[in-house]
Amino acid sequence: MSDTQWPRYEVFVQERPGRPHQHAGSVHAPDPEMALLNARDVFVRRPECASLWVAPSATVRGGTAEELSQPLAAPVSEEGNPDIEYLVFAKLEERGTLAHVGEVHATGPEGALAAAKAAASRPPLALWVIPATRVERTLPEEAASMFDPSRHKPFRDQAFYHIQTALRRLRRDPSPVASLQTRGTKH
């Protein structure tokens, strides 16, 4: 049993406080707690994270605009408590990704999706709804222990290297490497 694939969780990253959580990808994990830790290790290599959410992929209802325009194979009737909270994620721009845009209340995922569609400011390119209770979130008081280590990891930007300058200097004055020329030709 320990060598079967673990369930998949969708990962949402908030880069800075006040910004929406955005879909970053997915991880496999045995439970939501490990999913958060795996998501931190995979998606927070660069210090741009204030909060993480994960939700089991199986609890996501939605898809691309094209998928959502297809009629359902069978009509779904959802009955019961009409007050289940769903988080809504929408992709509004071609170059963007799914981002948290708000909440709707409904009796089931189909109703939530319809409500989310109706509430959208413009037709989304993709739309997801996820029951709020299935979303596991990092707590504000955990943020330091979760995200500070990657902030303190030295990260060297490519602009640090001055390759062209070094090569120009070598072309002008090849003496630091000149002795290689005679010894390097045996191949």
Added chain:
Amino acid sequence: MVRISAEESFHNKQGIEIVLALIQGRPTQRAMARDAVHRWWWPTLMMFGPHDSESPNTPALVRWGIKTRSNDELRQDFVNQTVPQAQAMRLTLPDPDLRFDESTGNWHFGEIDWGEFWRVVGGDGPCNRERLEARRAAHDDGLWVRQALAAYAARA
């Protein structure tokens, strides 16, 4: 894509800086640089993939915008960029056919050993067995961790 390009550019520049440091170092360090360049020159050219004529997916990948140039075009760009750098560093490249072609403005290079390429692709590279064994060992050695996590997830 912008972030990916910046990070890949980092690897490229860091690699060049390492070679620059070695060739200006002690004789043993210079020998390391020469040895590495001679071992990796041909595998590096292979890494751009088979000839365009042997790369049936290229037209579709270009159409979808995943590739912007063909394997052979990128390989030629790389050679044109790298030969002058190697010259500036006084490093020879292990190709007797390497010469500048005035008419095309390209550095002409010799034929790649595609037999070696396909052997490596097929899993018969020099470190292939070692690499796979390391992966299997890591997976096997991690069994107790996966069991512990599954037990923790299954707790009442």
